[in-house]
Amino acid sequence: MLRYIHGRDLPAYRKLRDTMFADRARQFHARLGWDVAVNERGEERDQYDDLDPLYVIWEMPDGSHGGSMRFLPTTGRTMAAEHFLHLSQGRRISSPLIWECTRFCISERAGADVSAALMLGGAEVGLGFGLSHALGVFDARMVRIYRRLGWPPMVLGSEGQGHDRTSLGLWTFGRSVRERLLLRAGISDEISRQWFMRAFGHLELVRAAG
Amino acid sequence: MQSRLETIIDCMTQASSLDDLQEEILKLRNLFEVEHLVYHSVSNSGEQYAVLTYRPEWVSHYIASKYERIDPVVLGCYKRFHPVDWKRLDWKPKAARAFLGEAIENGVGRQGFSVPIRGPQGQFALFTVNHNCDDESWERHTGEFVRDMILAAHYINQKALELEGAVADAPVRPMSPRETDVLTLLALGYSRAQAADSLSISEHTLRAYLESARNKLGALNTTHAVARALTQGLLVL
Numbered sequence: 001m002l003r004y005i006h007g008r009d010l011p012a013y014r015k016l017r018d019t020m021f022a023d024r025a026r027q028f029h030a031r032l033g034w035d036v037a038v039n040e041r042g043e044e045r046d047q048y049d050d051l052d053p054l055y056v057i058w059e060m061p062d063g064s065h066g067g068s069m070r071f072l073p074t075t076g077r078t079m080a081a082e083h084f085l086h087l088s089q090g091r092r093i094s095s096p097l098i099w100e101c102t103r104f105c106i107s108e109r110a111g112a113d114v115s116a117a118l119m120l121g122g123a124e125v126g127l128g129f130g131l132s133h134a135l136g137v138f139d140a141r142m143v144r145i146y147r148r149l150g151w152p153p154m155v156l157g158s159e160g161q162g163h164d165r166t167s168l169g170l171w172t173f174g175r176s177v178r179e180r181l182l183l184r185a186g187i188s189d190e191i192s193r194q195w196f197m198r199a200f201g202h203l204e205l206v207r208a209a210g
Numbered sequence: 211m212q213s214r215l216e217t218i219i220d221c222m223t224q225a226s227s228l229d230d231l232q233e234e235i236l237k238l239r240n241l242f243e244v245e246h247l248v249y250h251s252v253s254n255s256g257e258q259y260a261v262l263t264y265r266p267e268w269v270s271h272y273i274a275s276k277y278e279r280i281d282p283v284v285l286g287c288y289k290r291f292h293p294v295d296w297k298r299l300d301w302k303p304k305a306a307r308a309f310l311g312e313a314i315e316n317g318v319g320r321q322g323f324s325v326p327i328r329g330p331q332g333q334f335a336l337f338t339v340n341h342n343c344d345d346e347s348w349e350r351h352t353g354e355f356v357r358d359m360i361l362a363a364h365y366i367n368q369k370a371l372e373l374e375g376a377v378a379d380a381p382v383r384p385m386s387p388r389e390t391d392v393l394t395l396l397a398l399g400y401s402r403a404q405a406a407d408s409l410s411i412s413e414h415t416l417r418a419y420l421e422s423a424r425n426k427l428g429a430l431n432t433t434h435a436v437a438r439a440l441t442q443g444l445l446v447l
Binding site for chain 2: 006052054072073075076088089091093095096097098125128129130132133154156157170172197200201
């Protein structure tokens with residue numbers, strides 16, 4: 001199931017949290033060889049995790065991490081501005097309607113549909129909060145995945161060649177993308193809505209004062 | 211006719227003091243077609259500033275009673291960054307229900323929508339529209355207005371910080387009114403054809419405006435130009 005959890009609320013989901021940071025170490029450090037810090041517990045965390053981001057996490061039936069990504073508003077600090085500014089020709093992208101999405105991670109234990117489910121979570125965030133775009137940095141291997149899922153980003157700039165190619169892109173939020181991802185992920189409209197509402201809404205609305 | 215976004219920008223441009231902001235939010239209240247509007251900022255050092263349309267008696271009572279400690283809007287939105295419909299907040303605690311009852315007696319509407327903003331250096335602000343209507347109408351209303359509310363929230367915050375001397379103006383290459391029109395419509399989700407139609411110009415002409423705006427903004431393509439323009443809208447104020 002999809003979980004939407006703010007950084008400050010992660011302690012309430014220990015297994016999910018710990019397996020997420022461990023899976024991130026496996027993916028970004030061990031498998032992709034990125035220059036990321038892995039702590040003594042074998043977890044990959046960075047300074048942006050300290051900014052109380054919003055995580056979209058696919059939770060496996062046993063309560064562990066199946067995949068995740070991390071959102072922060074571009075009106076604040078972003079990796080695009082602080083590490084990849086050259087990919088946007090030195091121009092900072094900052095808008096209340098654009099959030100940055102980073103650390104797109106899929107667990108080795110996860111099934112094939114998880115990337116679609118995660119992207120669906122991203123689409124729900126955009127639609128649910130009235131956003132126009134997501135901003136993100138991605139590597140060559142992701143291009144195929146985004147295309148296959150029917151939600152390729154608009155590329156703003158790239159560097160490197162072949163497998164080492166890194167790009168900065170914008171994803172446009174929209175209803176049709178959500179429909180497509182629901183189909184790809186094999187998740188019904190109602191269920192996805194329910195997951196989102198569970199995270200951001202107290203469904204039992206109490207009407208005080210009459 | 212002016213788009214809502216343009217009106218918001220105009221309103222904010224006209225404010226040259228914090229007192230002016232109070233005037234401008236009255237205009238925004240009409241623009242958003244709601245009964246009340248609140249902008250509340252808390253700096254890193256705890257200094258507070260607010261412009262709002264609630265009854266003064268309610269505001270002083272709220273402050274004197276330290277209601278920020280039980281107000282679900284404050285508790286639910288503090289330091290977050292996603293917009294929140296009041297229905298999604300936790301009104302279950304007894305104190306929260308009593309508080310809501312009192313608020314309603316004092317003219318606060320039952321429906322609310324708040325946009326939290328994380329500003330620079332730990333500053334935090336909350337922009338709220340408040341109204342009285344049934345749930346269905348409110349859902350339609352917020353659905354229609356959500357993007358403009360988010361933008362208004364950030365524009366007001368930017369303006370308030372600017373007036374307090376917290377941020378410096380950044381130099382921008384001014385765009386022509388037509389260029390602004392084109393980008394505004396595209397930002398609102400219009401297709402090129404729809405945008406051209408709305409402005410009574412050909413798509414060819416629209417592309418020329420777009421290209422020139424893109425150049426001025428140093429943007430790589432249309433989406434990037436829209437993103438840049440939104441950003442600079444914040445700075446142009």
